[in-house]
Amino acid sequence: MKYHLWTIGCQMNQADSWRTGEGLDTLGWQATSNPEEADLVLLNTCVVRQSAEDKAYGRLGSLRPLKRQNPQAAIVVMGCLVGKDTTALEQTFPFVDAFLRPSDVEGLLEFAVERWGAGSSSGAAASQPVPVCCYVPVMEGCDKHCTYCIVRLRRGHGRSRLVETIVEEVRSLVERGAREVTLLGQNVDAYGHDLPGRPDLADLLRVVHDVDDLWRIRFLTSHPSDMSERIIDAVAELDRVCEYVELPVQSGHDLTLKRMARGYTVGEYRRLLSRIRERVPGASVATDVIVGFLGETEEHFQATYDLLAEERFDVVHVAAYSPRPGTPAAQLHDDVPSLEKERRRRLVEELQEQIASEINNRLLGSTVEVLVEEKHKGKWKGRTRSNELVFFEDGSEWRGKLAQVDVTWAGPWSMQGEVRGFPPG
Numbered sequence: 066m067k068y069h070l071w072t073i074g075c076q077m078n079q080a081d082s083w084r085t086g087e088g089l090d091t092l093g094w095q096a097t098s099n100p101e102e103a104d105l106v107l108l109n110t111c112v113v114r115q116s117a118e119d120k121a122y123g124r125l126g127s128l129r130p131l132k133r134q135n136p137q138a139a140i141v142v143m144g145c146l147v148g149k150d151t152t153a154l155e156q157t158f159p160f161v162d163a164f165l166r167p168s169d170v171e172g173l174l175e176f177a178v179e180r181w182g183a184g185s186s187s188g189a190a191a192s193q194p195v196p197v198c199c200y201v202p203v204m205e206g207c208d209k210h211c212t213y214c215i216v217r218l219r220r221g222h223g224r225s226r227l228v229e230t231i232v233e234e235v236r237s238l239v240e241r242g243a244r245e246v247t248l249l250g251q252n253v254d255a256y257g258h259d260l261p262g263r264p265d266l267a268d269l270l271r272v273v274h275d276v277d278d279l280w281r282i283r284f285l286t287s288h289p290s291d292m293s294e295r296i297i298d299a300v301a302e303l304d305r306v307c308e309y310v311e312l313p314v315q316s317g318h319d320l321t322l323k324r325m326a327r328g329y330t331v332g333e334y335r336r337l338l339s340r341i342r343e344r345v346p347g348a349s350v351a352t353d354v355i356v357g358f359l360g361e362t363e364e365h366f367q368a369t370y371d372l373l374a375e376e377r378f379d380v381v382h383v384a385a386y387s388p389r390p391g392t393p394a395a396q397l398h399d400d401v402p403s404l405e406k407e408r409r410r411r412l413v414e415e416l417q418e419q420i421a422s423e424i425n426n427r428l429l430g431s432t433v434e435v436l437v438e439e440k441h442k443g444k445w446k447g448r449t450r451s452n453e454l455v456f457f458e459d460g461s462e463w464r465g466k467l468a469q470v471d472v473t474w475a476g477p478w479s480m481q482g483e484v485r486g487f488p489p490g
């Protein structure tokens with residue numbers, strides 16, 4: 066039996082697809098990159114912006130003839146396209162066999178077992194190698210009420226997994242070759258707030274830090290209102306926790322932040338950033354920005370631009386505001402024209418390209434420590450602790466190893482270098 070996975074969207078979707086693939090492998094299935102030869106086609110979808118939703122619908126439509134040719138094949142749709150009520154989806158896409166809520170990996174596996182039985186080699190994949198860097202979801206859903214965001218509507222309120230369950234999963238991944246884990250949550254800083262005894266992300270980081278043979282830990286995405294001093298302390302004190310945070314600011318103007326219901330001011334964000342940079346020297350910070358949100362004037366946009374120019378983030382993910390059905394913002398007139406949104410988006414991208422080039426250029430001639438993940442187009446590919454992408458060529462086997470690399474070329478999005486050897490010690 067063969068399965069084909071198609072995934073777009075956030076790291077949570079990538080983690081869900083990986084877990085789905087692993088579950089099916091355990092049932093004796095085989096992955097295929099060709100949907101036409103698959104018995105099961107899974108689309109793991111995202112609707113955070115209209116463009117992602119359009120891609121999901123486009124892909125779904127393209128599967129209609131496939132189902133006609135091979136009625137035995139099953140088509141399953143999972144992810145944020147699927148809300149509580151699936152009636153409209155079922156009517157529009159009658160050839161889809163099942164619609165599953167976001168992250169319902171169990172549901173997918175149950176569907177496969179019900180339809181095709183438990184498979185032939187149960188347990189076979191449990192000891193297969195895993196990626197060097199793995200995602201581990203630690204909580205599902207979100208309790209924030211950002212007015213533009215559809216995630217809470219589709220993924221529900223925040224539900225944390227138990228500390229023991231997470232640590233057990235991390236241990237098992239490390240036994241199978243993982244050396245880095247990224248703990249995932251839509252608002253990962255809220256981890257544990259719903260659990261008995263209220264363990265927080267700092268507690269979780271400390272426990273995961275004790276897992277033998279795990280070298281690096283990351284977590285994302287943070288929320289400025291929930292990133293506590295305890296979390297910053299954990300990053301500062303735990304040597305396996307990378308000096309890297311993803312802290313979306315969304316806008317550099319207080320009025321826009323208020324309209325977005327983000328719950329902090331630009332001043333508060335800047336103070337938090339200074340605090341992180343003071344406690345964690347050399348910390349790499351990524352942020353997200355939405356341009357062209359409701360009522361965003363040139364002056365408001367300029368404030369965002371100035372913030373990015375002054376704070377010099379390592380990474381900026383910029384998106385043009387896209388009204389999402391069911392969100393409070395979607396009830397108001399989307400008043401910034403598309404061309405203007407696009408102009409603002411491009412300005413941010415150009416600024417960030419320049420900043421990222423300057424940041425990476427400073428590393429030219431230095432030696433960085435890279436955790437090597439895989440070979441990519443003939444070169445070894447890995448990341449530094451601050452999440453910079455590094456490539457190098459070498460005939461030896463480097464997968465899953467730490468390499469000291471002399472940086473010989475630096476661009477805005479990646480660097481290249483020559484390997485020197487293993488890190489000291």
Ligand code: SAM
Pocket residue numbers: 075113114207213214215216250251252286287288313315353354355384385386387388389
């Ligand atoms: N939970 C994270 C957060 O703090 O927002 C990530 C969720 S979302 C998948 C990732 C990014 O998409 C957000 O940070 C935001 O910048 C962007 N985004 C969310 N809703 C959007 C919308 N309606 N239009 C444009 N961008 C949006």
